[in-house]
Amino acid sequence: MTNKKDGTKIIKVDTLARVEGEGGLYIKVKDNAVQEVRLKIFEPPRFFEAFLRDRDFREVPDITARICGICPVAYQMSSVHAMEDALGVKVEGPLRDLRRLLYCGEWIESHVLHIFMLHAPDFLGYEDAIKMAKDHGEIVERGLKLKKAGNDLMIKIGGREIHPINVRVGGFYKVFKKQQLNDLVEQFKWARDAALETVRWTAKLPFQEFEQDYEFVALRHPDEYPFNEGRLVSSKGLDIDISQFDQHFEEEHVEHSNALHSVLKERGAYFVGPMARFNLNFDQLSPIAKEAAKQAGLPGICKNPFKSIIIRSVEVLYACDEALRILENYEMPDPPFIEIEPKAGTGFACTEAPRGILYHRYTIDDAGKVLDAQIVPPTSQNQKTIENDLWHFVAKYLDLSDEKLTWQCEQAIRNYDPCISCATHFLKLEMDRE
Amino acid sequence: MTKIEKPKLAVWKFASCDGCQLSLLDCEDELLSVAGEIEIAHFPEATRQVIKGPYDLSLVEGSITTPEDAKRIQEVRRVSKTLITIGACATAGGVQALRNFKDVKEFVSIVYANPAYIDTLNHSTPIAEHVAVDFELRGCPINKMQLLEVISAFLANRKPNTPAHSTCIECKRRGTVCVMVAGGTPCLGPVTHAGCGAICPSYQRGCYGCFGPMETPNTLSMSEGWKTSGASEDEIARVFRTFNAWAEPFRKESETHDK
Ligand code: SF4
Numbered sequence: 001m002t003n004k005k006d007g008t009k010i011i012k013v014d015t016l017a018r019v020e021g022e023g024g025l026y027i028k029v030k031d032n033a034v035q036e037v038r039l040k041i042f043e044p045p046r047f048f049e050a051f052l053r054d055r056d057f058r059e060v061p062d063i064t065a066r067i068c069g070i071c072p073v074a075y076q077m078s079s080v081h082a083m084e085d086a087l088g089v090k091v092e093g094p095l096r097d098l099r100r101l102l103y104c105g106e107w108i109e110s111h112v113l114h115i116f117m118l119h120a121p122d123f124l125g126y127e128d129a130i131k132m133a134k135d136h137g138e139i140v141e142r143g144l145k146l147k148k149a150g151n152d153l154m155i156k157i158g159g160r161e162i163h164p165i166n167v168r169v170g171g172f173y174k175v176f177k178k179q180q181l182n183d184l185v186e187q188f189k190w191a192r193d194a195a196l197e198t199v200r201w202t203a204k205l206p207f208q209e210f211e212q213d214y215e216f217v218a219l220r221h222p223d224e225y226p227f228n229e230g231r232l233v234s235s236k237g238l239d240i241d242i243s244q245f246d247q248h249f250e251e252e253h254v255e256h257s258n259a260l261h262s263v264l265k266e267r268g269a270y271f272v273g274p275m276a277r278f279n280l281n282f283d284q285l286s287p288i289a290k291e292a293a294k295q296a297g298l299p300g301i302c303k304n305p306f307k308s309i310i311i312r313s314v315e316v317l318y319a320c321d322e323a324l325r326i327l328e329n330y331e332m333p334d335p336p337f338i339e340i341e342p343k344a345g346t347g348f349a350c351t352e353a354p355r356g357i358l359y360h361r362y363t364i365d366d367a368g369k370v371l372d373a374q375i376v377p378p379t380s381q382n383q384k385t386i387e388n389d390l391w392h393f394v395a396k397y398l399d400l401s402d403e404k405l406t407w408q409c410e411q412a413i414r415n416y417d418p419c420i421s422c423a424t425h426f427l428k429l430e431m432d433r434e
Numbered sequence: 435m436t437k438i439e440k441p442k443l444a445v446w447k448f449a450s451c452d453g454c455q456l457s458l459l460d461c462e463d464e465l466l467s468v469a470g471e472i473e474i475a476h477f478p479e480a481t482r483q484v485i486k487g488p489y490d491l492s493l494v495e496g497s498i499t500t501p502e503d504a505k506r507i508q509e510v511r512r513v514s515k516t517l518i519t520i521g522a523c524a525t526a527g528g529v530q531a532l533r534n535f536k537d538v539k540e541f542v543s544i545v546y547a548n549p550a551y552i553d554t555l556n557h558s559t560p561i562a563e564h565v566a567v568d569f570e571l572r573g574c575p576i577n578k579m580q581l582l583e584v585i586s587a588f589l590a591n592r593k594p595n596t597p598a599h600s601t602c603i604e605c606k607r608r609g610t611v612c613v614m615v616a617g618g619t620p621c622l623g624p625v626t627h628a629g630c631g632a633i634c635p636s637y638q639r640g641c642y643g644c645f646g647p648m649e650t651p652n653t654l655s656m657s658e659g660w661k662t663s664g665a666s667e668d669e670i671a672r673v674f675r676t677f678n679a680w681a682e683p684f685r686k687e688s689e690t691h692d693k
Contacts, residue, residue, distance in 0.1 A: 044449045044499045045554060050541035051532035055672065062642065066529045066677065069453020069575060117459060117480065128481030130469045141466070148462040159633045161460055162453040162575040163644070166637050173639040336638075410482070419452075 023418075025409065027390065032398055037390045039383055039413070052373040057083050057342060057364050058169055064360070064375065065163045070113070070419055073106035073158065074353030076167040077228055078360040078375075083169045086347025086364055087340055094333035095171045096228075097326050102157045102164070103227045103351075104323040108150025108191070109161065110354035111274070111312040111319075114417045115202065116143030119309050122411040123205040139201065142194055146316070149191040153323060156184060171337030178330050188324045195317035196292055202310045203296035208408070210393060211303040214385065215267060216276035219352055225284040225318060226277065228351045233280055236267065243348045245359050251376065262381040269384035272356025273416060274311045275302055286325075289318040305389060305415040312417075342368025353378050355417050379418045386416050441490035441589065444476035446510050448496030448503050449530055449558060453575040454521035455479055455495050461578050468582070471589060487513035491588050494567075497523040497558045499530060504555070504564060511565035518584060519561045522574035522677045526646050529574070531558040531680035535692075558680070569594060572627050574644040574677040580629055597628050600648045601641050605632035613640055620660050622673065625651035625683070646678035653687035667691045 024040035048067055052060060061079040065072035077099065084091060091099070116139075117129040126132040133140035151161040156176075158164025166172050217238065219230035233239045240248060252261045264270050278285075278293075282300040285293065293299070293314045302311060346363040356378030363372040393412050397405055445455050459465065459480060475485035492514035498504050511517060519525050527534065533541050534557045542554065561567055571584055571594075580596050587594040597603075601623040605612070613619040613635045621640030623632065627648040634641045647653070657670050665673075674688035 044503065045542070046449055046499075046530040047533055047538075047541040047544070048529075050544040051529075051536070053544075056669075059672065059676075063529065063676070066451050066453075066574065069451040069456045072453070113459060121482075127483040128474075130466070130474065130481070131483075133466060144462040144465065147460075151460060151462070159637050160575075160630070162456060165634050165639065165642075168639075173634075174637040407482075 025390070025413065027394055027409065029394065029398070034391055034394050037387050037394070039387050039390075041383075049373045049375060052362075052370050055370050057087070057362070057368040057370060060362070060370065060373075061167050061169065062163075062165070067375070067377070068419060069162050070110055071106060071353045071355065071358075072163045073102055073154070073167070074351060074358050076164065077103060077351045078349050078353075078358045079362075080167060080169050081228060081349035081351060082347040082360040082362050083364075084340075084347065085349055086345040086362055087169075087343060088345070089170060089338055089340055091171060091338060094331045095175075095337070097330070098157065098172060098175065098333060099167075100227050101323055101326045102154065102167070104319040104326070105150045105153030105157065107319040107354050108316050108323075109147055109154060110150075110417075111316045112143055112147040112150060112198075114354075114414075115198065115309055115312050115316070116140060116147070118417070119312075119411075119414055120202075120205070122407070122414060123207075123309070142197065146191055146194045146198065149187050149194075149320070152187060153184060156181070168337055170340045171333065171335075173336065175333045175336040177332055181327055181330060185324065185327050188320055188327065192288070192317065192320040192324060195313065195320045196288070199292045199296055199310065199313040199317055202313045205309065207304065208306045209304075210306060210389075210396070210412075212305075212389065212392060214271040214276075214303060215264065215269070216279050217264075217270045217272050217357065217381075218276040218280045219350060219357060220280055221284070223284075225281050225286075225322070226352050228349075232350060232357070234264075234270065235276075235279060238264070242350045242359070245348065245350065245376075246361070246374075249359075249376070249381075251380070261383050262376055263384060269388055270381065271385045272378050272381045273308070274315050274354075274356075275305065275308050276356060277352060278302065278311045278314065285314070285318050286321045288321055289314050292317055305412070308415050308417075342366065355379060355419055356381060377419070379416070382416045382418065386413055386418065389415075440471060440473040442475035442485060442487075443472045443585075444487065444489040444492045444510075444514065445474075445479070446476075446492060446494045446496075447479070448494070448507065448524070448561070449499040450496030450521065450523040450528065452479065452495070454523070454573075455493070457520075457576055457578040457581050458493075461582060464582055468585065472585070488515060489513055490515050491585070492517045494519045494524050494561050495521055497527045497530060497560060498564055499555055499558045501555065507561060507564045516568045516588060517561075517565070518569045518571060518588075519567050520571045520581065521576050522572065522644065522646055523558075524561045525570045525572055525681075526678040527558040527560050527680035529677045529679075532675060533558060534680055535675070560680070571596065571629075572645045573629050574646075577629050577631065598649050599628050600624055600651070601626040601628055601630065601632050601645065604628050604630070605635050608632055608636065610635045613638065614659075618663055620663060620665060620673070622656070625653050625656050642676060643674070643684070644677050646681045647683040651683050653683055657687060657691065 026038045028036040061076040064075040154161040159166045216235040219226035220233040221230035344366045350359045359376040361374040584594045614621045619640045622643040623641040626643045627645040671688045671691035674684040
């Protein structure tokens with residue numbers, strides 16, 4: 001912290017940690033009023049949409065997985081569903097269930113990483129989970145074991161936890177006999193109990209009072225909590241088919257960022273991710289998840305992003321419960337995939353990545369070559385909302401010490417579990433107080 | 435009593451997907467004991483704490499794609515006693531090296547509406563093209579058991595035991611029926627560096643080379659074989675152009691098939 005002679009106060013944190021990828025934050029305060037908030041993304045561009053051109057449609061899920069090591073399944077799922085949409089194929093029955101099961105693994109692994117290793121240390125005042133483990137050993141160990149359950153599911157179904165190799169357009173390369181999945185059933189009975197404990201534990205954390213009037217956007221499916229399919233709905237009346245995405249949303253390229261900001265054409269900033277899904281789909285949670293949420297003081301609606309840690313825990317509980325349901329009712333898909341002949345077309349898909357909706361659109365030619373690709377990741381959709389939060393948060397808590405305020409701004413960003421790798425490198429926080 | 439200082443570990447990120455550094459956090463069973471033996475001094479993805487260098491061991495993920503990163507890697511080398519690169523991005527330029535075969539300006543304009551805001555190099559290049567590297571760990575992503583081996587070897591001051599033979603040999607050890615021989619499925623196993631444990635063939639698909647080329651791979655005979663089973667020139671070029679496209683043996687082979 002430096003205090004300049006002219007009265008300007010600059011708070012600078014060189015690295016905002018515990019986020020995936022690298023970015024920076026700049027906040028300017030003058031006469032006790034916030035003047036400017038900018039979330040900068042330094043993550044160097046990798047040009048996926050450009051080099052996807054001319055690739056064969058079958059190669060796309062393995063390539064797009066490399067956008068993000070934390071949520072590769074989301075990229076694979078949005079890719080395969082968009083390709084199948086372009087090719088007029090629908091994957092149903094046991095294959096569809098197996099995809100849902102794989103996605104449960106990713107939600108668990110990603111959410112648990114965030115809950116215990118990235119977010120909880122903020123609430124309890126530790127710099128990281130390893131220091132937290134010195135005082136809360138049992139809790140961190142339970143978290144690690146729960147994370148491992150998610151990863152073990154990914155390893156079994158996907159082949160490995162990062163960039164799984166078993167997903168293909170039309171289904172899977174290999175499927176399993178029911179008895180091959182028995183070990184998972186036992187492990188997930190434990191995991192479901194551990195997840196319930198996690199909801200109870202997170203509900204007792206100390207929370208900031210902070211609520212905003214957000215527009216929540218998530219998928220909505222008539223029969224289930226959304227993963228791979230549904231209409232896109234919002235808390236302010238949006239209700240569209242995925243193919244209409246481009247009519248309602250647009251990407252802006254702003255100067256301080258290597259990521260594209262996404263906004264709703266009519267209303268601007270919106271909110272995606274666990275809190276949006278929860279608020280728009282509470283009725284579709286399984287009874288155990290619903291009950292746990294109610295007991296945690298969240299009977300269906302939550303507008304405080306600091307509480308997203310509870311909602312992530314509820315989703316972990318749901319994902320464990322859903323994984324068990326699928327495992328117990330499992331029937332081996334036969335054959336493991338649908339044979340697909342290439343044909344020209346455009347396909348759209350949106351799936352629920354752990355951090356929120358992930359939209360893909362592809363146009364392919366007769367031979368199955370990609371002519372055009374568009375990918376809108378969750379973090380670029382939340383970016384504007386994160387900036388808005390900081391704007392209001394800083395204004396409300398200006399009386400805090402610089403050090404404390406800086407840490408809490410970081411926490412306010414981590415509420416969104418931003419994945420900057422997805423959005424296109426370290427968060428630098430600079431704050432000018434004049 | 436004097437306290438013995440633990441060696442300091444730093445993790446650095448350049449252009450990447452974060453998957454390789456995540457491998458360290460994915461060591462659920464070993465993470466706390468690793469943290470007992472080594473001080474995590476700089477690892478932004480895991481901790482707010484930053485302990486000043488120099489660092490005894492630096493793990494570097496990602497490739498060099500911007501002018502600032504080309505400068506930053508020099509800085510990282512200066513503060514690192516041992517520097518180990520992890521993953522295909524760092525060892526070969528990664529999937530983002532696909533730009534190296536094209537005009538990057540065109541790439542910028544495909545993705546961004548305001549290309550003027552983007553500052554990027556024409557090529558995505560491996561770390562070893564910029565600074566001296568003490569050891570390279572392959573894979574997209576790296577194998578976490580191999581990562582633990584590299585860290586243990588560093589702590590014991592010995593050479594990591596990471597075999598340089600082909601994936602083909604791992605497959606045979608594992609007892610997987612050859613997907614090429616049995617099913618006619620094209621497979622890059624014979625020319626690909628070992629390390630993953632030959633996962634793909636055990637899932638009934640051919641290896642797609644995410645660990646990059648093994649030492650002195652016979653890519654020519656590989657391509658001939660693919661051709662015999664009906665693969666087009668374009669398909670062969672693409673097969674070598676994925677996550678290790680800029681690794682020399684794969685690059686050269688793809689260029690002979692790129693019309
Ligand atoms: S090598 Fe692959 S897994 Fe590792 S950071 Fe690069 S893209 Fe991600």
